[in-house]
Amino acid sequence: xxxxxxxxxxxxxxxxxxxxxxxxxxxxxxxxxxxxxxxxxxxxxxxxxxxxxxxxxxxxxxxxxxxxxxxxxxxxxxxxxxxxxxxxxxxxxxxxxxxxxxxxxxxxxxxxxxxxxxxxxxxxxxxxxxxxxxxxxxxxxxxxxxxxxxxxxxxxxxxxxxxxxxxxxxxxxxxxxxxxxxxxxxxxxxxxxxxxxxxxxxxxxxxxxxxxxxxxxxxxxxxxxxxxxxxxxxxxxxxxxxxxxxxxxxxxxxxxxxxxxxxxxxxxxxxxxxxxxxxxxxxxxxxxxxx
Amino acid sequence: xxxxxxxxxxxxxxxxxxxxxxxxxxxxxxxxxxxxxxxxxxxxxxxxxxxxxxxxxxxxxxxxxxxxxxxxxxxxxxxxxxxxxxxxxxxxxxxxxxxxxxxxxxxxxxxxxxxxxxxxxxxxxxxxxxxxxxxxxxxxxxxxxxxxxxxxxxxxxxxxxxxxxxxxxxxxxxxxxxxxxxxxxxxxxxxxxxxxxxxxxxxxxxxxxxxxxxxxxxxxxxxxxxxxxxxxxxxxxxxxxxxxxxxxxxxxxxxxxxxxx
Numbered sequence: 438x439x440x441x442x443x444x445x446x447x448x449x450x451x452x453x454x455x456x457x458x459x460x461x462x463x464x465x466x467x468x469x470x471x472x473x474x475x476x477x478x479x480x481x482x483x484x485x486x487x488x489x490x491x492x493x494x495x496x497x498x499x500x501x502x503x504x505x506x507x508x509x510x511x512x513x514x515x516x517x518x519x520x521x522x523x524x525x526x527x528x529x530x531x532x533x534x535x536x537x538x539x540x541x542x543x544x545x546x547x548x549x550x551x552x553x554x555x556x557x558x559x560x561x562x563x564x565x566x567x568x569x570x571x572x573x574x575x576x577x578x579x580x581x582x583x584x585x586x587x588x589x590x591x592x593x594x595x596x597x598x599x600x601x602x603x604x605x606x607x608x609x610x611x612x613x614x615x616x617x618x619x620x621x622x623x624x625x626x627x628x629x630x631x632x633x634x635x636x637x638x639x640x641x642x643x644x645x646x647x648x649x650x651x652x653x654x655x656x657x658x659x660x661x662x663x664x665x666x667x668x669x670x671x672x673x674x675x676x677x678x679x680x681x682x683x684x685x686x687x688x689x690x691x692x693x694x695x696x697x698x699x700x701x702x703x704x705x706x707x708x709x710x711x712x713x714x715x716x717x718x719x720x721x722x723x724x725x726x727x728x
Numbered sequence: 729x730x731x732x733x734x735x736x737x738x739x740x741x742x743x744x745x746x747x748x749x750x751x752x753x754x755x756x757x758x759x760x761x762x763x764x765x766x767x768x769x770x771x772x773x774x775x776x777x778x779x780x781x782x783x784x785x786x787x788x789x790x791x792x793x794x795x796x797x798x799x800x801x802x803x804x805x806x807x808x809x810x811x812x813x814x815x816x817x818x819x820x821x822x823x824x825x826x827x828x829x830x831x832x833x834x835x836x837x838x839x840x841x842x843x844x845x846x847x848x849x850x851x852x853x854x855x856x857x858x859x860x861x862x863x864x865x866x867x868x869x870x871x872x873x874x875x876x877x878x879x880x881x882x883x884x885x886x887x888x889x890x891x892x893x894x895x896x897x898x899x900x901x902x903x904x905x906x907x908x909x910x911x912x913x914x915x916x917x918x919x920x921x922x923x924x925x926x927x928x929x930x931x932x933x934x935x936x937x938x939x940x941x942x943x944x945x946x947x948x949x950x951x952x953x954x955x956x957x958x959x960x961x962x963x964x965x966x967x968x969x970x971x972x973x974x975x976x977x978x979x980x981x982x983x984x985x986x987x988x989x
Contacts, residue, residue: 467834469765478830529830534762548834551765566841569761569769584845587761587769604848621849643852666859666953668946701856706957 442501443479443487451475455494457530457538461487462500464526467548470534478531483524498528537572546581582618600640608633615640619698623705626650631689641698644691648704651685655692661699670702737819738770739778743801743809744816746788750800753779763823765833767840855953862949 441449454475459466462485477489477498486501525545532538537555540547547558550568558565558576565576567585575593576583582600585592589607595614603613603622610632613620617639626633628650635642641661646652654670656663657679663672670682680702693700745751745759753775761769779799782788787805790797801809809816955976959969 465834467830467837469830469833469837470762471765472762473824476830480831527831529834531830546838548838550767550837551762566838568767568837568841569765584841586841586844602845602849604845621852623848623852643856645852645855662860664856664860666855699856699860701852701859703852703855703859 438490438492440491441489443489444482446480446482448479449477449489451477451491451496453494454491454496454532454536456496457532457536457540458495458497459528459530459539460499460541461526461528461543461545462502463524463544464528464542465546465548466540466542467529468538468540468550468552469529469531470536470551470553471531472534473531475532475536476530478529479526480529481525481527483522483526485524485526487526487528496530496532498530500524500526611635619643625705626689629686629688631691633689633691633693635693637695637698639697640695642693642695642700643703644693644701645703645705646684646691647707649685649707650689650691650704651687652689652691653683653687654680654702656680656700656702657693658695658698658700660697661695663700663702665702666704667702737815738774739782740809740812740816740819742775742778742782743787743805746799746801747806747809750791750798752793752796752798754796756799765837767836858952859949862945862952 439451451474457468459468463483464481475496477496479487488497488499488501490497490499532552534551534553536552538549538552539557540549541559542561542563544562545560546564546566547560548566548568549556549558549570551570553571555573556567556570556575558567558574558578560576560578560581562580563578564581565578565583567574567576567583567588569587570585571589573591574585574588577594578596578599580598581596582602583594583596585594585603585606587605587607588603589609591610592603592606592608593612594601594603596618597616598618599615600618601613601615601620601622603611603624605623605625607625607627609627609630611622611624611626612634613622614636616637618637619640620635620637620642622633622635622643623645624631624633624647626646628647631646631650631652633644633646633652635644648667654665654667656665659678662677663674663680664677665672665680667682667684669684670680673679673681680700691702693702741760741763742756745756751759753772756779757770757772757775779788779790782805783790783799785804786802787808788799789802790799792798955972958964959972964972
């Protein structure tokens, strides 16, 4: 077991990491999957020291929060007023690609790239950025946006107030929810068996799926309008408030619900260069099968 | 990050990846992406032509397996790889150096993602707006866009598809861009100016011909989106784009004549 208490910027090399667990009160956390050795880089520490512990492949990085959490005389808000400035730490971690990780940041931003394992991100206030993450991804942000680029796998995202944007994402299963905040998803979904579920209360939804998708579609907007670029889908409702129908064979599922915003369904032309690389319509076209 | 791959280094790196075992194109893309921590993800349009060229030079061969092309290194390819071993080591060192400073890398990743995401968001918004205005019930907008007496629809208020090929949004009619509800559309009638009467008359006609109108709307929407896509993706020069514009405007003249009757 190795243990470090960090009070000033430094770099640590870690022999072996199978699991990562990070929790910061405030600051910026970045995690990168690499094929090199694992390391932790702390480029800024606030008034609160950071505990880094490595034990049996379990690497954990925690802000050293006093055991006695502020009580009635020092209510919670005391921590947050100026907390961001006073406790803010900047931590960057590199781990092997296949390392599952649990990340928690109170206030600040989280950046994750090329991790191919289970990932869970919790952020109270701040921005979350995911790049090339592939696996079971779960991210929830209370106030702040989530941006994902080139991700794949099984993705669950939710925010209370904040936008969710996914681009070039090949998710087989995607669930995204916002209370207020736009939802924009540009999907390079596996055509035959994707499951996509988007929900928002007062935001707008824009989804783009591959034009050769096989999906059973249900889109409904309570107070908004639904529009679809697929000519086969019928718009229902007097003011066009829902769309139901099937695209292609309808083997996958796409559903989107908006309370107060509009929904638009668009189609994405299939990359011709990829066409010959994709198995025929009978096969199980998927990213997983090809890697 | 992409600067790392200048002067045929991508080709060298592809040889290196194939030396580790036969792979198909998509796999190569994923491996490159991993190697560069997601910051450099070459598209299929970059990789396939390169593989094909390497194949014609005899450095790789491919076999067809389950509908996919699996590429494999040939003896010549291996020879080139050993010959350029020093160069490969340099490249590896450079790649390593570019990911050595994790803190800077994090900022780079953040910028890269937010930039790409912003572009895509803008693109999708434009596309959605276009679908929305094309899919609007005909009697809500017929008088605005289809009456011959409203040249404003052609020149004065550019529709979404008159945007620059680079995707930069031209300032469009704010009513059209932001809201789609009936009220504001009606409120916009004033734009039609002296043709207000004619517009109302068309409204009456279009209600009767709703299905035919729907077909026409769809066709026009399709025209707009396809032309836009082709203009963006294709490497058409200025001359071709001008020629295409001429084709579209002559079609428009034809349509004006047809629909005026």
